[in-house]
Amino acid sequence: MGIIEDCRRLWRTLPLSTRLKVGKRIRFLTEPLLAASIPAARPYPQRSFRSVTIVGSFSSPIGQGIAAKLLDYELRSRGIIVRRIDASEWIGAPIDPQLAIRSDDPAPDDVLIVALNPDVAIHALAKLGKDKLRNRKVIGYWVWELEVVPRFWKLAGRFAHEIWTPSHFSARALEKLFDIRVKVVPHPVSLLPPPVMTEERRAKCREALGIPASAFVAVQSFSLASSLTRKNAIGAISAFVAAFHDQPDARLVLRHLSGDRFPNSLHRLREAAQVAGQQIILRPAGSGLDDLHDLYAACDVYISLHRTEGFGLNLAEVMLAGRPLIATNWSGNLDFMDSECVALVNADLVALDDPDKVYTQKAARWAEPRMDEAIRWLRKLASDPDQRREFADAARTRALSALGGNAVETLQGNETPDN
Structure with a gap:
C-alpha cells in the first residue's frame, strides 16, 4: 500500500495536462482488455428482486460515494436486503477513514447496482471478477454533467441491463449514447435527517x-x-x-x-x-x-x-x-x-x-x-x-x-x- 500511495503522490505532482494525456492513452490501451474480462449483459430471469449489492466508493467523500450511501439508505429503509462493496481503493478515490466499511460478498440472486461512473466502473467490475457478475442483473447508476457524454463510456454499456441516473438533464444526455433503457432515480436526500441548525x-x-x-x-x-x-x-x-x-x-x-x-x-x-x-x-x-x-x-x-x-x-x-x-x-x-x-x-x-x-x-x-x-x-x-x-x-x-x-x-x- 505504501508503494501504491507513493506512486499516486508522484503522479499528482505532474501537470494536469500531462496526466490527462497519459491517462487517455493508458485508457485506450487497457480498457478494451479489461472489458474483455467482464461478462456482457445477457437476459436474466424475470422476477421480483428483494436484494441488491451496491458497488460504490463508500469510504470516499466524493459525490459518487455520497450517492451510493443514499441509495443504500433508501433501499434498506424500504425493506430491500442490501450488501455493499467498497471500490474506493480500486479506483484511486480519496478515502476518509471515518466513512470506511467492510465489503460484503454478493448473494447469487442479488441485483448488482454499480454506483460508479463508466470511467472507473470498468476497473471495479474487472476487479470484482467474472464469477460475481455472471447470470445477474446489472444496473449502472451513472450521472453526467454535460449534454455530450464521453464516447468511451459506451464500452460500459455492454455490461449493464439498464441505466439509472438522478436527473432528467443527465438522462437526456445518456440516452444519446446508450441503446439500453435509462431511468431517472433521484437521490433520496430528504429521507435522511437534515443537518442540525442551531x-x-x-x-x-x-x-x-x-x-x-x-x-x-x-x-x-x-x-x-x-x-x-x-x-x-x-x-x-x-x-x-x-x-x-x-x-x-x-x-x-x-x-x-x-x-x-x-x-x-x-x-x-x-x-x-x-x-x-x-x-x-x-x-x-x-x-x-x-x-x-x-x-x-x-x-x-x-x-x-x-x-x-x-x-x-x-x-x-x-x-x-x-x-x-x-x-x-x-x-x-x-x-x-x-x-x-x-x-x-x-x-x-x-x-x-x-x-x-x-x-x-x-x-x-x-x-x-x-x-x-x-x-x-x-x-x-x-x-x-x-x-x-x-x-x-x-x-x-x-x-x-x-x-x-x-x-x-x-x-x-x-x-x-x-x-
Whole structure:
C-alpha cells in the first residue's frame, strides 16, 4: 500500500495536462482488455428482486460515494436486503477513514447496482471478477454533467441491463449514447435527517472563523476534482466582492476538497482569493461532514454559480437544511428547484472551455451565469431577511416533496411513466 500511495503522490505532482494525456492513452490501451474480462449483459430471469449489492466508493467523500450511501439508505429503509462493496481503493478515490466499511460478498440472486461512473466502473467490475457478475442483473447508476457524454463510456454499456441516473438533464444526455433503457432515480436526500441548525452552532462556527455575528456570510462547498471552472467558485468570488465592496465585514467561505490531487486548480483559487482580499475565506474540507454542516449553520445564503450540474447534491442538502440558495438556472438542479423557492440566476449557454481539462467534450456547452443577476441577488438577500426566510421555507418544502426516492419502484419495474 505504501508503494501504491507513493506512486499516486508522484503522479499528482505532474501537470494536469500531462496526466490527462497519459491517462487517455493508458485508457485506450487497457480498457478494451479489461472489458474483455467482464461478462456482457445477457437476459436474466424475470422476477421480483428483494436484494441488491451496491458497488460504490463508500469510504470516499466524493459525490459518487455520497450517492451510493443514499441509495443504500433508501433501499434498506424500504425493506430491500442490501450488501455493499467498497471500490474506493480500486479506483484511486480519496478515502476518509471515518466513512470506511467492510465489503460484503454478493448473494447469487442479488441485483448488482454499480454506483460508479463508466470511467472507473470498468476497473471495479474487472476487479470484482467474472464469477460475481455472471447470470445477474446489472444496473449502472451513472450521472453526467454535460449534454455530450464521453464516447468511451459506451464500452460500459455492454455490461449493464439498464441505466439509472438522478436527473432528467443527465438522462437526456445518456440516452444519446446508450441503446439500453435509462431511468431517472433521484437521490433520496430528504429521507435522511437534515443537518442540525442551531444558533449555538452558528455562533460557534462564526467565532472559529473570526466572523462577526452581524456579518453577512455566503458559503460554497465543492471538489476541485469536479473542475474548479465548472463549479465557478472564482465567479462567486467576483460577484461577492462586487456586491459587498462597501461592506468589509461580509464574508464568502469556500470549502474545497481534493486540493492535493489538483494543485494547479488550488493555486488558481488561492490567487483569486488573495486578490479579492479578506472578504474571502478558503477552508479545506475536514473529515466527515460536520465541518460542512457547521458552515450551513454559519451562513446566511449558499451560492452556486455552477456552469452545469448532473444533479446537485449539496444544493438539495442546503434546501433541506433551511438555508436560502442562489443557484444557476440550468441543468440537473432544476428537477428540484424553481424561482419560487430559489434565487435563480439566468445564464447564457456557451461553448465548453475548461482550462482544468476535466471536461473536454467537443461540441459541448455549459452555462455562463449572468454576474449582474448574481450581484443583485446577493445584495437583495443580504438586505432582506424576510426574503431569505421565505426562500428557505419554500425550498425545504419543495425538496421534501421532490426528493423522497423511487429506487424500489424502479427496481421492481413499477416506476412512473415519467421515468
